[in-house]
Amino acid sequence: MRMRVLIAVLALGLAGCQTVRTTQPGAVGVEREQSMLISSQQINQGAAQAYREVLAEAKKKSELNRDPAQVARVRAVADRLIKQTGTFRPDAPGWAWEVNVISSKELNAWCMPGGKIAFYTGLIDKLQLTDPEIAAVMGHEIAHALREDGRERASQAMAQGIALSVIGALAGLSPSGMDLTQLVLNVTLNLPNSRAHETEADRIGVELAARAGFDPRAAVHVWEKMAKLANGAPPEILSTHPAPATRIADLKVYAARVEPLYEAARQEKK
Numbered sequence: 001m002r003m004r005v006l007i008a009v010l011a012l013g014l015a016g017c018q019t020v021r022t023t024q025p026g027a028v029g030v031e032r033e034q035s036m037l038i039s040s041q042q043i044n045q046g047a048a049q050a051y052r053e054v055l056a057e058a059k060k061k062s063e064l065n066r067d068p069a070q071v072a073r074v075r076a077v078a079d080r081l082i083k084q085t086g087t088f089r090p091d092a093p094g095w096a097w098e099v100n101v102i103s104s105k106e107l108n109a110w111c112m113p114g115g116k117i118a119f120y121t122g123l124i125d126k127l128q129l130t131d132p133e134i135a136a137v138m139g140h141e142i143a144h145a146l147r148e149d150g151r152e153r154a155s156q157a158m159a160q161g162i163a164l165s166v167i168g169a170l171a172g173l174s175p176s177g178m179d180l181t182q183l184v185l186n187v188t189l190n191l192p193n194s195r196a197h198e199t200e201a202d203r204i205g206v207e208l209a210a211r212a213g214f215d216p217r218a219a220v221h222v223w224e225k226m227a228k229l230a231n232g233a234p235p236e237i238l239s240t241h242p243a244p245a246t247r248i249a250d251l252k253v254y255a256a257r258v259e260p261l262y263e264a265a266r267q268e269k270k
Contacts, residue, residue, distance in 0.1 A: 023088040028203040037155035047112035063103040080212040111141035113150045132218035139205030149197045210262035216255040
């Protein structure tokens, strides 16, 4: 009897999981459906809080938006990309987008759910990024937000937590409870994306860049630069991310696919 009740609880929890299509496929054809157990509102609230905390910490250390010219440059690139997000999600151009630059030697950039972007100076300086290369990185990060990858990973973690709670109860262990806020913060800031997430973001990113008038081949250049810095990187089978050679090969294919969009955008600017 007890086992039937606990299994029913597990089934009820997982029944709330919805299969959704977060984005339109675009020219690059990203069509994978995603399973969501957490609402967009929940994940966006967690991301907004996490973003405020990151910015507050950076400001405290005098690392937030230190170079006005650099901030203006990054925001100008972001503005052009954001205007193209409607291709994949009609609601996205109206999100409460924020773009800030953090002074750090770290090679990093990210876009939290809901459009909260941070770009690190170490990435710009160490790789000597051009504007099209900044667009390549930022388009990739924006793609994660459009696809709601953080929400998907949080949903997967929650589903695992529900299952473990039931298993623990069957074993006579007390449930530890689930801190949704911490879960959201963790998947937003700490846990790596899967290979599927990274590949989808690469492809959507080159299309966003092309539509915004940035050469999509810049994404290839970024990863060629990254590969030179990645001495001793683990083989692909040991990483959640595609290996640099695999990633570069895929980017070349999809950059070529969206090149007509880039040429059309260039013509419009003339």
